[in-house]
Amino acid sequence: MSQPPMNTTRTCPYCGRDVVLGKLPIVATNFGDRLTGEPLDRPASGAEPLRWVGEWPVVAEAPLPASQTSNRGPIGRARESLRGAMPLPRPTELAAFEDSPARLCTHDTCLTPLPAEIDTGRIFIVPVVGTVAAGKSSYLTVVLQQAWREQRLARFGFEQFTLDEQSVETYRQEYHRRLFRRKEILPGTQFDEDVAKKPLVCRIQYEGSDPALLFLHDIGGEMLMDKSMRRRFGGFMRRADAIIFLIDPVCLDRPDGRSWAERGVLHADDLDYPQGPLFRACVEELEPGRRTPIAVTLSKSDLVADALPEIGRFLKEPSDRQDADEWNQDLSDLEQTVIRALQGLSEWDLLNAQRMLDPELISFHAVAALGSNPQNGEVIDLAPQRCIDPLATVLFRIPALTEPAT
Ligand SMILES: Nc1nc2c(ncn2[C@@H]2O[C@H](COP(=O)(O)OP(=O)(O)O)[C@@H](O)[C@H]2O)c(=O)[nH]1
Ligand SMILES: [Mg+2]
Ligand SMILES: [Zn+2]
Structure with a gap:
């Protein structure tokens, strides 16, 4: 260019x-x-x-x-x-x-x-949003491992997916090492008034398109859930090119009447945040006219499968031989499963709120960044499930990202 x-x-x-x-x-x-x-x-x-x-x-x-x-x-x-x-x-x-x-x-x-990409204007902002402890930081850790280190988007046409040098350091020290090496659960993301200036920056390039930067923001849940803090420090969310919205099943009630705490989920009794209001706020606060795709993503899907054993299908990783068509079919089948899971967990408020958006912009996913419940703060069995789905889906829904180079 x-x-x-x-x-x-x-x-x-x-x-x-x-x-x-x-x-x-x-x-x-x-x-x-x-x-x-x-x-x-x-x-x-x-x-x-x-x-x-x-x-x-x-x-x-x-x-x-x-x-x-x-x-x-x-x-x-x-x-x-x-x-x-x-x-x-x-x-x-x-x-x-x-x-x-x-x-x-x-x-x-x-x-x-x-x-330097300010010159071409190809900078795309994709925040990961969700209430406190929804799994945002864990998700980012795993999705970057898969998209960057394992290059899992390559066969869908992303010729380049790397981390910017400065972000490599942040990612190594604050994310990767803790989860993948030390098997620790990540500490809660602190309030940071400079969050807008500290995205994890990825360099990406889709085949036939110009290179671009992807800004992935990891934002503390307390900050996200407070309207005035969003306004003061989270202005970039209004300009999001896509949003990955994580829903914490632990904040929802199990249909079997059992509690998450008795299933070994730490601090479960404190996690009762309503999630519809945050979703609605994110949509309403977007700059007028912005067509921002949102991947509504049920987090901790291993726990969902425990609560709704009849629909645990999202726990199967897709085969890496799947071509793009098969993968698309798989995604749309899965979407119905996720909607049924949200109904099973009585998340009607959020199911209703998604009507605010053009159906073409919304997609439903289920991920498990850890894939198993940590024991005593330790991630014993790290078995991520379907983490690439929401990221890949929203990237393909940002038209400018994949448009042919001029
Ligand atoms: N069972 C289960 N728990 C998870 C999973 N991902 C995250 N968690 C739990 O959720 C807690 C909060 O995760 P974190 O990524 O820090 O959430 P954040 O506050 O949204 O950044 C973690 O400490 C884990 O215990 C998962 O895939 N399965
Ligand atoms: Mg966090
Ligand atoms: Zn500026």
Whole structure:
């Protein structure tokens, strides 16, 4: 894809405000002091930055003065496009600053370096939503293991699915190691007012399309469940390109009259959050006109199968020889099973709320990230079930993600 004109307007994926590419200075993001964690003063050696914006050293100024980006005649525009092409400098041009030049969002409360994909606009936001302890973090851990490490989306046409370098570290230390190596259950996701700036970032590319970034946000349940916190810190949810909405069966009543606690679920008696209201809020708060696919996903499906033994079918992993057609058929069969399970657990409120959406945008799934109930905080038998389904489904429902490259 060629360089876009510098008067192109994009939306900052972190603060949600508009930015004009040519008005953004280029900053170094990986310079000496940052790497060593020493107090920020100036670059370790070599060239001086032009100036600092917040904590970022500017290495190239914006090519367009603010006054030059609005309605101008053809001559002005031609001149603008001549001076407007400003590719990001190559790392070698910035010897003193190590590498990683990036455009900086200059909105005063944001001041965040933007990924290079801001130029193409191919950044897609996919938050994982659910009440406290619905299984969001566990799901992200497992789905990234499968989509990235095991490349399970490759045979459906995703030629690339990798984690961005910075996210690799976060994923290793805060997710993968805990669950896959130490077999621990993950700690509750803390309230974090910077959650918008800390997505797990995936680089993905569908065959024949341009590369894109996927921002997967892991948001603490307390934050999600509070309207004013969503508004203050979760603005990106309004701009979601897709949502994976996890439903916690533990918050629902078993039809057999038994309790989840007696089946060995920790803290089960505290988990009684209604989930319809959160779902409704997510849909209502979306920016008007946005056609956001939502994968309504019953979590902890091993527990659902325990409560509703007659419909435990979602516990079978699909064969990896399935082609895309067979997989689609499988998904739509399964959808009916999941709806019956939600009925069996009397989640009528949510079944009703989904009518707010165009049926083409909604899909039903059941996943088990762990696949078995942890014992004494330890995940003894990690046996994930059907975790790829919701992610793959919503990715295919974001038209721009898979559209042919221009
Ligand atoms: N039985 C069962 N429990 C699960 C599964 N996935 C998550 N859990 C439980 O749900 C708890 C909350 O999970 P977590 O991923 O931290 O939820 P979050 O608060 O939504 O991020 C975990 O401690 C596990 O005990 C699953 O597949 N099966
Ligand atoms: Mg969590
Ligand atoms: Zn911003």
